[in-house]
Amino acid sequence: MSEEKLYAVKNDRGQWADPGYTFGSGAWVTPDKAEREEDAKHHGGHVVMLVEEPEKVVITKEQxxxxxxxxxxxxxxTYISDHSYADEERLIINAYVNGYIVVKEKKYLVYKVLGGKQKHEQFAQAYRSSIYPGTVSWILNNEVTNRSFAQFTEAEIEHYGLQDCEKEEVTDDAD
Incomplete structure (x- = not known):
């Protein structure tokens, strides 16, 4: 966002002054506020400072x-402070004030190939346990399946200690 301010002259009907001091839809702007104030005094209207809209902040779905x-x-x-980590608090406050865009995090299927290069490989695939919430369980299969309960973000892979596993990026939202 530019720090330079721009000023224009606008009349009471919401019309902008152009370079010929004709009021209409086009605005003549300059960074010189004093010049615009002189124009408003001689040709009518009032000075308006134009402000750029701040850029929206990119945050996660959880944020x-x-x-x-x-x-x-x-x-x-207080709510933001109580529900965010210290290193993300400023980001979330900026999103609250300036608006935000939710970034779609990449998701991965996480698995280990069992038995080496055999004709019929088996895979141990990680998935979120429904029996023990907040933990990862493994399922043996002949192929890696693309189910929502088996998709992990980078942060989840690190959280569950799955960095030494094979991972495959999920390219669609199919469950």
Whole structure:
């Protein structure tokens, strides 16, 4: 976002002054506020500072949930502080103020090839355990399957300690 401010002259009907001081839809802007004030004094209207819209912040889906819940909280800044890590707090506050775009995180299928280069390879594929929430279990199969419960983000791969496994990027949202 540019730090330079621009000024224009606008009349009470919402029309902008052009270089010929004709009011209409086109605006004549300059960074010289004093010049625009002189123009407004002699030709009518008032000076308006044009402000660029801030860039939206790129955040994850989880961070977006924090922003949306903060909008409903009595004390939004406290909510954000209580529900975010210290290193992401400023990012989430900026998203709250300036708007945001949710980045779609890459997901991976995580597996280990068992038995080496045999004719009929078997795979041990990681998936989120439904029996023990927050843990990873393994399923043996003859092929790696693309199910939502078996898809992991980079952060989840690191969290569950699966960095030494094979991984394959999921290219669609098929379950």
């Amino acid at each position: 977006a949930k924090i922003v949306e819940n903060a909008r409903d909280a009595e004390y939004p800044a």
